[in-house]
Amino acid sequence: MEKKRTKKRRYITGLDGVRTLAVLGVILYHLMPDRMRGGYLGVPVFFGISGYLITDHLRMEWEAKGKISLKAFYARRLKRLYPPLVFFLLTTTAYITLFQRNLLNNLKGAVTSALLYVNNWWQINQGMSYFERFTNESPFTHIWYLSVEAQNYLIWPLLFVLLMKLFKKREKIFLVVFIAALASALWMAIAFVPGADPTRVYYGTDTRIFSIWLGSAMAFLWPTSHLRKQIPPKAKQILNTVGIACLIILIASFFFLDAHYTFVYRGGMVLISLVSVLLIMVVAHPGASLNKWLSNPLFSYIGKRSYGIYLYQYPVMIFYEAKVKNIADNVWLHTLIEVILIVLIAEVTYQIIDKPLSRFDYSKTWSTVKGWFEKPLLTWKKAFLLPGIFLIVTALVGFIIAPSNHVTAEQKQMQEQILQNKKVAEESKKKAKEKETATSDSTAETTSSADAAHLAEIATEYGLSKEDAAAAAKLSFTAFGDSVMLGAAQNMKDLFPDVVVDANVNRQVYSSQDLIQKLADEDLLKDPVVIGLGTNGDFTETQFADFMKLLGDRKVYWLNVHAPSLRIQGVVNSALTKYAGSYDNLTIIDWYNYSKDHSDWFYDDQVHLTPEGRIGYTKLLFETLSKK
Known part of the structure; x- marks a missing residue:
């Protein structure tokens, strides 16, 4: 039949x-x-x-x-999808090998999981986020x-x-x-x-x-x-x-x-x-x-x-x-x-x-x-294969030398600073809870003498007068933000001993409401509040309104962002300027214009702070808060 x-x-x-x-x-x-x-x-x-x-x-x-025919079905799918994918992986890996070696990190896992079509699970296992490209x-x-x-x-x-x-x-x-x-x-x-x-x-x-x-x-x-x-x-x-x-x-x-x-x-x-x-x-x-x-x-x-x-x-x-x-x-x-x-x-x-x-x-x-190898050694058609051979060899070299979880010296320095400052931030919250209400006269005198020396040191480091350093030491506020603020946590604690710092990497407005509520429940949400969010992603007007609602009538100071390599910079800063007109208790701190001419304040990503940048960041907070 x-x-x-x-x-x-x-x-x-x-x-x-x-x-x-x-x-x-x-x-x-x-x-x-x-x-x-x-x-x-x-x-x-x-x-x-x-x-x-x-x-x-x-x-x-x-x-x-x-x-x-299962065999025919799988063959059709592979024929349609696999060659373009393989070529994409070759060209992308070759480019990284030649021009952007900082992206070689974890390349083996990314390429292998792509070839095996399990990349989604690999990314989940690696803790990667689709929504935080930065x-x-x-x-x-x-x-x-x-x-x-x-x-x-x-x-x-x-x-x-x-x-x-x-x-x-x-x-x-x-x-x-x-x-x-x-x-x-x-x-x-x-x-x-x-x-x-x-x-x-x-x-x-x-x-x-x-x-x-x-x-x-x-x-x-x-x-x-x-x-x-x-x-x-x-x-x-x-x-x-x-x-x-x-x-x-x-x-x-x-x-x-x-x-x-x-x-x-x-x-x-x-x-x-x-x-x-x-x-x-x-x-x-x-x-x-x-x-x-x-x-x-x-x-x-x-x-x-x-x-x-x-x-x-x-x-x-x-x-x-x-x-x-x-x-x-x-x-x-x-x-x-x-x-x-x-x-x-x-x-x-x-x-x-x-x-x-x-x-x-x-x-x-x-x-x-x-048939290709049976032809003469050198032909025009074979000459056209040379770029392809170069592409494959370069990609293979990159794949072989690609490290796993490698960090550069600069990244290591940033990571160490972030880990150290996380401890500082946690300590600031702990001390705020355990703050002593009274001291003996003798202790006060000794502390006063020690404070005088410390204030002189702080004044010199931040380019302030002793009077300004003393005024900064009396400021009390809560600072809530992302990794940029976290980088300056120790500096803020030095200049503002009574500050409560709650900052972490990858933090965004949409995911911070529960954290703000927790601070309020623990009586750690002071007045005023300094916010440093926006580097990792923008926010809708509704998300912003919900966030501000949690802060109540407190005076809010919100730092705009400096991220010239990210298109999100203009979006976030424009939104903050727009929203500020709707809140009497909101002041925008113009970190972008304050810092844009100081390239030495930032690491290569033009976002995170060098030691000089942390001083500039903290000094701007004092200049703003002391005017309240």
């Missing part, structure tokens, strides 16, 4: 338009996080497309042959997404076969897969901890696979081979209305759905995934108009190159911003340059890797390689 051939599925051109919107959302989220707060939601769109198309293809093969700088951060995809490719065909054998009706399979997807979404909601870094639930296959499986579920309910082009006008109108509504909701979410909102992880992301899948279904229907509306040469160009664009976005941003130290001075210009570079590199790789290898017969790999 002659076997049926699998019917060739039509290419849905409108999905290139959907891919374009998704990849633009992701890139602009990284480049302009203040304007595209929800651009990360482009990832669930990609997941939905993948789940729908892969399952639709498996379903068509099953209908034609009564089985699927402290987790890596051109491989975004590879977590490919790992989730690949892990689904590994298990889904097996589950598909099992479901097809267990259930005869597509509706039942749809229901089972849909419930499984909702279970994953529920697990995300349970595992998410409000106020904590959401990276675990953001990266985890178990907490993200619902976006893919929602697409897979819909492929059973909405198979492309069963959709008719000729449908009643009313049905067409309904489809178009649903599609347009989904498109509007999706684009709006890109602008407004901040990744730190609790709602995102407790219903928001699954809702956006459903909206994305509904949009995909409408675009896939030949009777609707959205496929035509989202089909144009520009969308086709970007959509076909979306994989390469996604791959090279992070390396371009990391490498470019490492060389250009004044990103914050002209964010729009540098954003445009980076977008152009990303597209150009994606185009080159599309032409030299994606297109040629998509037509290559891998069964002839050995004969092709053998």
Whole structure:
């Protein structure tokens, strides 16, 4: 009996338009996080497309042959995804080896986990954060997404076969897969901890696979081979209305759905995934108009190159911003340059890797390689291989010499200072709790004599008069901030003995509310309060308002940020200036302008403080607080 051939599925051109919107959302989220707060939601769109198309293809093969070829399925996926990934890893590693060796640290783990498609779990295990690029700088951060995809490719065909054998009706399979997807979404909601870094639930296959499986579920309910082009006008109108509504909701979410909102992880992301899948279904229907509306040469160009664009976005941003130290001075210009570079590199790789290898017969790999060596020693074609050989050798050298958890002398100095100052900060809180209310006359006299010598020393170190040093010693306030403030903790304790310092690395506004409340509960939240947050990420007006509400009527002094190599500098400083007008008890301390002409105050990152910078930072606090 002659076997049926699998019917060739039509290419849905409108999905290139959907891919374009998704990849633009992701890139602009990284480049302009203040304007595209929800651009990360482009990832669930990609997941939905993948789940729908892969399952639709498996379903068509099953209908034609009564089985699927797992070997052929895995071979197709590897042929499509692996060569561009390997080339990306080679070029990125080679660049790091030649031009940016500070990124060699932990490169072996990043590359190996990427090749094995377990990068998401590797990053989770390493404690890396998707939302704190400043402290987790890596051109491989975004590879977590490919790992989730690949892990689904590994298990889904097996589950598909099992479901097809267990259930005869597509509706039942749809229901089972849909419930499984909702279970994953529920697990995300349970595992998410409000106020904590959401990276675990953001990266985890178990907490993200619902976006893919929602697409897979819909492929059973909405198979492309069963959709008719000729449908009643009313049905067409309904489809178009649903599609347009989904498109509007999706684009709006890109602008407004901040990744730190609790709602995102407790219903928001699954809702956006459903909206994305509904949009995909409408675009896939030949009777609707959205496929035509989202089909144009520009969308086709970007959509076909979306994989390469996604791959090279992070390396371009990391490498470019490492060389250009004044990103914050002209964010729009540098954003445009980076977008152009990303597209150009994606185009080159599309032409030299994606297109040629998509037509290559891998069964002839050995004969092709053998043929190269049977040709004359030197030919023009072989000459073209030299750059490739250089690339591979350079990348291998970098991979071999890459250290694990290596720190430079400067990083070691900063880490030691931070550890020391953490103890100082904790000691300041302990002493505030145990503060003595009285001293004997003799002790007071001895202390007074010792204090006089100490004040003279402090006055000299900070360039103050003895009177100013004495005035500083009487100031009492709470200082709450991130690693920049933590770096100056000892200096603050020296100049302001009665200060309470609560500062730590990676701290942001959205995750600090519980910490502020704890200080208040322990009677350690003095009046005034000095805040030093904003280096690790910006904040919404709502997050800022919630934070200020916890501080009550206390006088608040908020330091703006000095981070010229980060585009976030202008965003945070502009927001602080804007919000200050709404609070009578809020004063912005202009750390940026005070420090911008003192390059010796900062380490190479232009953010963290050298010994000279700590003195300048602390002196500015005195100059501001003494005017209150």
